């Protein structure tokens with residue numbers, strides 16, 4: 001697994017430090033409120049686990065699964081809900097937790113869908129932001145790291161369901177996915 005990684009882009013220590021900062025910022029912004037964190041399966045699971053524990057106001061969690069990529073590395077632009085929320089979100093403060101915003105197509109669809117269910121507020125927290133490939137403008141409220149246009153894996157992010165359990169964000173060797 002490690003042999004497929006060309007280099008480490010964000011180390012385990014860098015991830016931990018930045019997530020502590022994000023948690024403190026979110027804690028301050030939501031003082032006196034309760035958050036419903038919505039993780040986008042499956043890539044956001046690892047980030048979600050660490051981020052929610054860095055937040056010191058009450059956090060309920062729920063998950064949604066959407067498809068946009070299949071097993072490849074390019075967005076199809078077609079978004080399908082594979083698993084919907086279990087919670088009723090009306091009147092609640094939603095914090096959407098994503099692994100990476102790339103084209104922005106997935107989040108644009110998701111935000112519109114969630115807004116129609118009348119939450120009190122919606123904010124977006126993404127671990128990674130890859131602005132070079134943006135096709136739809138998305139407002140990011142909390143951004144972990146801005147990354148260049150590489151295909152990255154680890155810390156929840158996969159290629160064909162592999163590498164999610166790497167503890168860092170790494171760049172995959174091009175020959176692995178070409």
Ligand code: XMP
Pocket residue numbers: 040043068069075098099100101102103104105106107130150151152153157158159
């Ligand atoms: P869009 O393009 O709609 O897609 O913003 C966001 C989703 O695409 C996946 N994605 C990646 N997954 N390494 C990955 O492992 C990457 O470099 C990458 N870029 C996009 C990811 O699932 C994200 O939620």
Ligand code: MG
Pocket residue numbers: 040041042043044099100
């Ligand atoms: Mg994802």
